[in-house]
Amino acid sequence: MDKFQLSNGMTVVFAGYSAEYSVCVAVHVGHINEPKKGIAALFEKVLLLQVKGIIPVFAGTATIYTAGNEDLDEALETASQIFNPNLVSDEMVQRAKLAILKQTQEATALVMRRMKLLYKHTAFGSDGFMMPNDYLAIVDSYSAQDVREFMQTYYTAANIDLVISGPRIPLADLKDAANMYFRRIPVGLEQPRMAKNIYTGGLSRMAFAGNTMTRLMFGWDVGHLTLEDSATMNVMMSMFWKQVEHAFAQVGVDAQVEFKIAGYYGARTVRLLVVTEFDPSILADIVLEEINRICDEKVSEEVIAQARNAAIDEKLDKHERSDDTALEKVWQMLGRGNMCDPRSCIEEIKDVDEDAVQVLAQRVFRGSKPTVVLIADVDRPFYSMDEICGKLKTQI
Numbered sequence: 344m345d346k347f348q349l350s351n352g353m354t355v356v357f358a359g360y361s362a363e364y365s366v367c368v369a370v371h372v373g374h375i376n377e378p379k380k381g382i383a384a385l386f387e388k389v390l391l392l393q394v395k396g397i398i399p400v401f402a403g404t405a406t407i408y409t410a411g412n413e414d415l416d417e418a419l420e421t422a423s424q425i426f427n428p429n430l431v432s433d434e435m436v437q438r439a440k441l442a443i444l445k446q447t448q449e450a451t452a453l454v455m456r457r458m459k460l461l462y463k464h465t466a467f468g469s470d471g472f473m474m475p476n477d478y479l480a481i482v483d484s485y486s487a488q489d490v491r492e493f494m495q496t497y498y499t500a501a502n503i504d505l506v507i508s509g510p511r512i513p514l515a516d517l518k519d520a521a522n523m524y525f526r527r528i529p530v531g532l533e534q535p536r537m538a539k540n541i542y543t544g545g546l547s548r549m550a551f552a553g554n555t556m557t558r559l560m561f562g563w564d565v566g567h568l569t570l571e572d573s574a575t576m577n578v579m580m581s582m583f584w585k586q587v588e589h590a591f592a593q594v595g596v597d598a599q600v601e602f603k604i605a606g607y608y609g610a611r612t613v614r615l616l617v618v619t620e621f622d623p624s625i626l627a628d629i630v631l632e633e634i635n636r637i638c639d640e641k642v643s644e645e646v647i648a649q650a651r652n653a654a655i656d657e658k659l660d661k662h663e664r665s666d667d668t669a670l671e672k673v674w675q676m677l678g679r680g681n682m683c684d685p686r687s688c689i690e691e692i693k694d695v696d697e698d699a700v701q702v703l704a705q706r707v708f709r710g711s712k713p714t715v716v717l718i719a720d721v722d723r724p725f726y727s728m729d730e731i732c733g734k735l736k737t738q739i
Contacts, residue, residue, distance in 0.1 A: 351530050353505055355517075357508070357514075361510075363509060365410075365668065367408070367506040367669040368408045373405050379485070381478060382490065383406065384482070385436070385490055388443055389435050389438075392439060397424070416520060428491075431487055433487045443482055468541060496532075500529065504673065545728065549716075550719065550721035562715075563710075565707055575699045577658065578654045580603075581654045582637065582650035583634075583637055585653075586633050587630060588600050598617050602615045614714075615630065623717050624725055634708045635736065651693065709736055712728070713737070
């Protein structure tokens with residue numbers, strides 16, 4: 344990995360080899376640390392209405408723009424378009440507001456979109472969760488000058504990391520190419536960055552009129568885990584997912600179960616979602632019982648072998664489908680520690696045993712207050728956070 348700075352101080356990293364060039368621009372501002380609620384989304388919409396060929400990733404306290412091409416100059420030129428000061432005009436800001444209005448109105452009825460947003464604000468202690476109409480009113484109040492001031496403050500060299508992957512070229516040529524397209528970006532002042540240890544956990548619930556399905560989401564902080572924990576975490580997740588699905592099937596509960604890592608500016612959580620028509624307290628009891636089982640009971644060699652094989656298959660499938668070398672390096676820079684190299688992680692998975700899984704499960708499930716989000720009929724009773732922590736034997 345090569346790292347250098349441009350004449351304006353912007354950090355540039357060559358992340359490694361990939362089939363074609365990928366250019367990632369990571370701007371250290373998002374909807375959690377923005378100076379005014381909704382201003383980051385408004386600028387992003389102004390930008391995306393005009394700049395073609397970039398893929399945005401919205402990461403809470405960072406926004407990442409990626410451009411790919413077989414030609415390095417073309418990839419760099421595409422990515423550099425986001426810094427054009429002429430993008431922000433009265434007309435484009437108004438168009439962006441209308442686009443956000445349409446998008447928000449269409450999304451309001453999407454239960455899962457609202458649930459995931461509520462989950463983020465519960466897990467990371469943000470007071471920024473707003474009802475759609477309040478959010479739209481605030482966004483509509485901003486002028487083009489407000490948006491320009493936001494751009495001038497955050498879209499500067501001091502608040503950006505530029506990450507490039509692709510075929511190897513001489514470092515001097517890479518520096519020349521990066522300088523050609525990014526050296527004119529103003530130096531600016533580095534803005535305060537969000538603390539990474541922002542996990543809080545907690546319990547939130549929301550009722551939707553006419554919603555017959557119960558949606559229950561659990562989450563736990565895994566931002567403290569390191570590269571050394573990665574292989575064991577992969578095996579533990581494969582095992583726990585199967586255990587929960589099997590537990591629901593045994594009692595005749597027809598449930599959709601999802602278990603995944605939810606990345607959020609390095610402050611990562613492991614998140615379990617259950618969707619079914621059953622009572623939420625029954626669902627919670629099943630989940631909590633399986634958590635206690637994986638924390639307190641040793642599994643057989645057959646079960647651990649199945650979990651290892653499932654974890655390896657998942658890693659191989661993801662590695663074969665993905666060529667996001669530059670984007671992966673961005674997540675390393677934004678998050679805590681290094682991300683696992685898929686090839687080395689696959690080899691390490693083969694050595695994970697039942698003792699390692701049990702110890703890690705105890706660290707994850709009992710090491711922090713869980714995040715619990717429930718969407719169900721308002722009249723359905725549910726546990727308090729103290730009751731959930733008690734059932735989990737959480738040491739907090």
